[in-house]
Amino acid sequence: MTDQAFVTLATNDSYVKGALVLASSLRQYNTKNKLVVLVTPQVSDSMRKILKKVYDDVRMVNVLDSGDSAHLALMKRPELGITLTKIHCWTLSEYTKCVFMDADTMVLCNIDELFEREELSAAPDPGWPDCFNSGVFVYKPSVETYNQLLKHAAEKGSFDGGDQGLLNSFFSSWATRDINKHLPFVYNLSSISIYSYLPAFKAFGANAKVVHFLGKAKPWNYTYDSKTKCTKSDLNDETVVHPEFLNLWWDLYTTRIIPLLTEEGVVKESTxxxxxxxxxxxxxxxxxxxxxxxxxxxxxxxxxxxxxxxxxxxxxxxxxxxxxxxxx
Known part of the structure; x- marks a missing residue:
């Protein structure tokens, strides 16, 4: 569909790795929709060149930052202020409907059916289910909505200092008005929530459609041993990620992304x-x-x-x- 698109955001070269794997997973399962990535000036020219080989549209955007250090401190994630840059996705007015996906997500099957949903459709957040998780959501691009979001951010801010607090405040009726806008959790399966409710994962995990690598440790922060198929976090982080999903991410990265990085002469550190x-x-x-x-x-x-x-x-x-x- 030329007027519908999956959209993601990369604010630095590390997140480009995630965006490349996300795009590869969407292509692997034969999506019929366009792929768009928003990038900030912090993304290097070499990585933007690689993105253009995978995405239909690579769009440069300015950085928006909440500057809300107090709320971000509660989450111990000061870097999340820059995630407000995500609301630039509403400016893609050439598309009639989009699905935004964070760069730390990966699809496990074709999910084109999401375009049948209305704005704002999203899955519950595992930390507070009356809020939606902004890692995956269906929306309709609109410059008017974009301007309203900017105004809302300026006047009321974000209760968590990031995009999720802002979007939940702006789309405040999500929790109660229309159950059809509640995506099943399998469309945004939090990798860290698996261990908070393991029985549910054992019962329903096989139906997962999108895995979301929430938390500080991202797949690209791990060292991967090709012989043992084991991963080890490079950060002092105790977050546990399901090894099956992490290995799937690395399989895509090593088979589809590393050849692109090598072809373009990107630093060998990439592997x-x-x-x-x-x-x-x-x-x-x-x-x-x-x-x-x-x-x-x-x-x-x-x-x-x-x-x-x-x-x-x-x-x-x-x-x-x-x-x-x-x-x-």
Whole structure:
């Protein structure tokens, strides 16, 4: 449909990774609708170039910030003020209807049926079900609505300092007026809520259509081991994410996004996978080249304990030669 679109927002290069996976998941399940991404000036030129290969429309927008440090402090998420930039999505007036999806979401099947819903349709928030979660919602672009939202933000602010508080305040009748605007939770399954109500997830989780990686730790904040299919958070965050969904995200990232990043010469940091493989290769080469008096198991154990022979076999020059050889 040329007049309907899935819309997301990327405010920096990290969130571009999420936006790329989101688009890939929508394409994977053959959506018939346009894909639009709003980007701020903080997104690099190289990443914008990659976005243009995946999205039908890459639209630059200005940053809106609530500056509401008091309310954001309650959530311990001061970075969320910039999420007000999301309301730029109402300016996409060339589209008759849109579905906004946060860049930390991923679809698990075709969800084009959402375009049959009316504004503002959204799923309940797991933290306060009388509020909707603004990670996925159906809306109708309108410059008039955009201006009203700006006015509302200026006059009344947001009760959480971010877009969710603003939108729930503006669309205040969502909780009580029309149950048809309440999307089933499977359209915005919070990855962290799985563990707060595990029995429900076991009963209904197989019907999930969209997974939302809520919380501070995002999929791209994890290190992924391609051999064990295990992930480990790079942040000091205890948030638990269902490994099945996290692995699905990384499968898309490694198979569909890394080739794009590599093709464009984006920093190799983009794949923690490669880093882990290189580290393992260097270790194995060092083990294989070690004196016969030391077994490979003992050599590896010494490495893992930090007992490295810096003056001998494990000197900087030797490691550099081995690493160069591996990369070649």
């Amino acid at each position: 923690a996978l490669q880093v882990e493989e290189i580290k393992e290769a260097v270790l194995q080469m060092s083990v294989s080249n070690s004196p016969q008096s030391v077994s490979s198991e003992e050599r590896k154990e010494r490495w893992e304990q930090g007992q490295v022979d810096y003056m001998g076999e494990d000197s900087y020059d030797n490691i550099k030669k081995k690493l160069d050889s591996y990369l070649q």
